[in-house]
Amino acid sequence: MSYYELPAEGRGYYLFEHRILGDARAHFHSAVEFVFVESGRAEAIVDGESRLLSAGQACFSDSFRVHFYREAAQASVYVFVGDKSCFEEFFREQGDRAFPKFFAFSDFPFLEKLHSLCTARGRYVSATLRGAAEMLLGRLAESVPLESRRRDGNAELVCKVLRYAQSRSAEDLSLAALSREFGYSREHLSRILGRYLSEGWNGYVNRLRARRAEEMLSERPGENVLKIAYECGFESPNTFYRAYRREFGKSPRRSN
Template sequence: MKYQLENHGGEFDYRSRSHNGWIIKENIHDYSEILYCEKGEGIAIINGQRIHLKENHFIWIPPNYVHRFDFPDGVVICAVFSKDFVPLFFKEQKGRNLVVKPLCADNINSIFKNLPHLKKDDHCLICAHLNLILHEVIKNSAFEDIPKSDGVLYQKIISYISNHYTEDISLGKIARMFGYNEKYLSHTLHHLTGIHFRQFLTSYRINYAKTLLINEPDSDMTTIALNCGFSATNTFYRAFRESVGMTPTEYKKGRLT
């Protein structure tokens, strides 16, 4: 699984880019995300749900939703941002799940086209854009209650992995720690997210690796691999290429130039 530099608790952290043809494997992070299809069409899979996203439509993805995108011929705009930009969303959510569905952007398409051009330190303008989009989301979407047992379990696992993914952890170890049967935990996690535990864990490690590649450019690959929780450099390289579609070195070069 994959994505940029999320998962690290930034305050008023925002980034947005336009992509001409975009395929991204399963990933998860603790930021909110917006995907707008400017031209063409493609497929988004959110927590195992397949969504056909057509031109001039968008989806709003809350934190810690597993998602993947397949837009080989489409032009999309993606924005990723920390929770403090949209506190009203979390007030409205009230511990429930947003039912993610494609929404028409006819009334606000100019807002989406501005997203990649906003300066990261212009917090007021970013807030204005995101909350105009949020208004459409809340007006046209539904929230559903989470079964208490599933919600509690999911939050336990999310919290533990997000705090310990750099360590030597396993599904069996987590199951024993929280008093669950390992097979039950594996099945439930897959049911809730659409992916398996190992993919889930690797996603957090790859996201952190991306942060280190950019923020610690003098660190060697072995150090980065070990600091992210990978047992060996070749395992790190293989997982990174499978997730991102390029080597860590290629990713670093592309982001720093």
């Protein structure tokens, strides 16, 4: 999964799944995202705020809000990701208010029916998903109190840093380099990034590079592994192999 999810950027993008949640690394996108926990437990972190969700609880990630999930006990969930334009008009009509990050919602018969409509194959599935977004919005608005949207400068900074890191993953991404680029102290960046990502910055960068290395290994199967590792920004074989194994649970394939 990309940390800046480009597929969730396009106008008209929708996704509606009923599945086991699993772990999801910190990411963000322009689309809004809902997760409804049907059973089990999962930790949801949105803009650095954490909540342990159980059955009948949900979370909402507004457009360009950093969020991720950790499964605490096998969690069966409904996940809805939708084009922000479908929701923005309604939020503006409500005085720029939106759903809270965490709320209670347990109408699973409604979600099951809505999901079954969206999984039916047809020529106009995108129109069906758009209609599902409208129905979900209406159902939630009936039962979930809205709250004023607050500008979060820290969240905006984190998104800028993550976008920058993804586009320059092979370059110098040390806190010192970020400090020069964004004009904040290394200490401030370390504190904010640690809060929003729930991990150290070096670990995040190594995972980002490990994923890029995996993509390049798939694209160039005959290439030397370490050559690709260095191209991705790793400075030592040990750091690369350690990061790769941590991310994928195995060693990268070696060329003959």
